[in-house]
Amino acid sequence: MAKAAKKSGLISHGIAAQNKKGRFNYTIIDTIEAGIVLKGPEVKSLRFGRATITEAYAGERNGEIWLFNSYIPEYQGGVLSRFDSRAPRKLLLHAKQVDRLLGEVARDGISLVPLDIHFNARGLAKITLGIGQGRKKEDKRHAIAERDWQRDKARLMRNKGRDY
Template sequence: MAEPKKKSMLISHGIAAQNRKARFNYTILSTLEAGIVLRGAEVKSLRMGRATLTEAFAGERDGEMFLFNMYIPEYQGGVLSRFDTKGPRKLLLKRKEINTLIGAVARAGSTVVPLDVHFNPRGVAKVTLGIAEGRKQHDKRAAVAKRDWDRDKARLLRNR
């Protein structure tokens, strides 16, 4: 009797990697969705959900936007193609969107931070970019206090 097939741990659509610290360390002013250029083995590894965005950032090189420092581990499924796990990956944006991002970075204190990498319903990898300003330490404490109060308030209203 044949063994039943194991359910694949691949992500066909939904969030593959998320930068949760970005919303804590930065104030997100606006968001933008961009395509990302990946090779076959990178896509397979990303579908396994092991990528990290904690140190990643987006920047301009030769008039195009790239995602730097995003870690995608090598795929262990017997594929021979190797890739740079933290190499720059080109972002697919329209010229107007690129100019908007470059203009935002030119302002003092603004940066472009990847918030998450996800697969849309068609199965295409997309990255959500946020134009952000860094938070000071007292702003971070205020954000923690507000989050705690909102949680307590919801708990009180629920138990009412």
């Protein structure tokens, strides 16, 4: 069955959606893993890796943490249940974790940034939330320069070995 899943493009374990801009736009202070309340067709769509969380954010509603503006398209495999692809989705956390996160977010400049949606070893959908502080434009430029230098340094080291 594992071979059939790989051939069909299903993701049973691993990352279903990733927010690469999240680590660029925010300095991630800490991360936390939370469960997500999903419907059956949403899980199937996630297993095909069709979700997008680049514009998503997490926030508080009625004392609970919710994921807003995440995009999970309808599953096209013959299931007739309709759902809103951008509906808010409840995140499953312990009460102590919720209190801690709400305290962090209350501080100035701290945000909850969804970093990725993945399936754990048991096949359950989880989301990694980052507690992040927004970066300024200068910090982003510094990050780009550092990334370029690391790439150039690796290229120089690789080419130096070929000269001998």
